[in-house]
């Protein structure tokens with residue numbers, strides 16, 4: 001466990017905040033892209049006092065990490081987290097988790113599928129993959145509306161800087177948008193085109209379940225796809 005200070009909070013929308021957490025002594029928080037930390041609530045009973053949050057930092061060697069968190073108005077934990085202000089302290093775990101990119105994955109095209117704050121672990125994974133000279137990288141990112149797309153400017157400029165990066169935003173509530181609908185038809189089309197790939201999926205239960213079914217139907221197996229389910 002370690003104590004960190006909340007050093008910045010960005011309100012992305014009414015429902016999503018980005019939290020910057022910093023160590024007090026400047027020591028680096030070492031993590032592997034894709035990992036998460038747990039935050040401990042100071043007063044809730046021990047059986048229900050932690051929640052996990054993927055690290056959404058762009059870079060890995062810093063004394064700061066970033067999280068992006070969606071508010072669950074009826075939840076136990078996020079209403080409390082959303083009341084926190086810059087300067088407050090939080091108790092967090094060491095980074096953990098096996099939903100990470102290995103060197104062997106870089107021998108294949110990489111397909112990242114997510115909705116909402118499911119983008120969090122992919123931010124550092126995508127930057128790492130591209131910096132290590134990966135093959136093509138596809139980000140299929142589902143949201144309701146254009147304003148919901150986290151880090152949109154970053155994805156757009158990354159696409160201009162690196163021809164291997166393909167950003168495919170999908171919107172479910174903007175019928176005039178080019179990619180209108182849900183993520184499923186879009187990654188299915190890409191996978192039909194590229195065939196062999198390593199596929200990373202992150203988000204809530206329903207999206208993960210549907211994606212797993214589709215990938216199995218398409219003949220992919222557990223050596224080819226990896227899931228981080230938030231609930």
Ligand SMILES: Cc1cc2nc3c(=O)[nH]c(=O)nc-3n(C[C@H](O)[C@H](O)[C@H](O)COP(=O)(O)OP(=O)(O)OC[C@H]3O[C@@H](n4cnc5c(N)ncnc54)[C@H](O)[C@@H]3O)c2cc1C
Nearest residue numbers: 051052053054068069070072075076077078117120230231
């Ligand atoms: C490994 C891991 C990484 C995670 N990373 C993130 C992250 O980066 N960002 C993030 O926002 N959350 C993340 N989560 C989810 C997070 O841990 C909490 O479950 C979430 O913040 C809700 O906590 P709560 O106490 O407010 O709700 P609770 O009282 O625990 O109620 C949770 C239940 O409400 C539902 N629910 C809550 N929020 C949503 C939502 N936005 N959409 C759909 N259903 C929802 C789910 O069914 C869930 O089981 C992650 C979970 C895991 C296991």
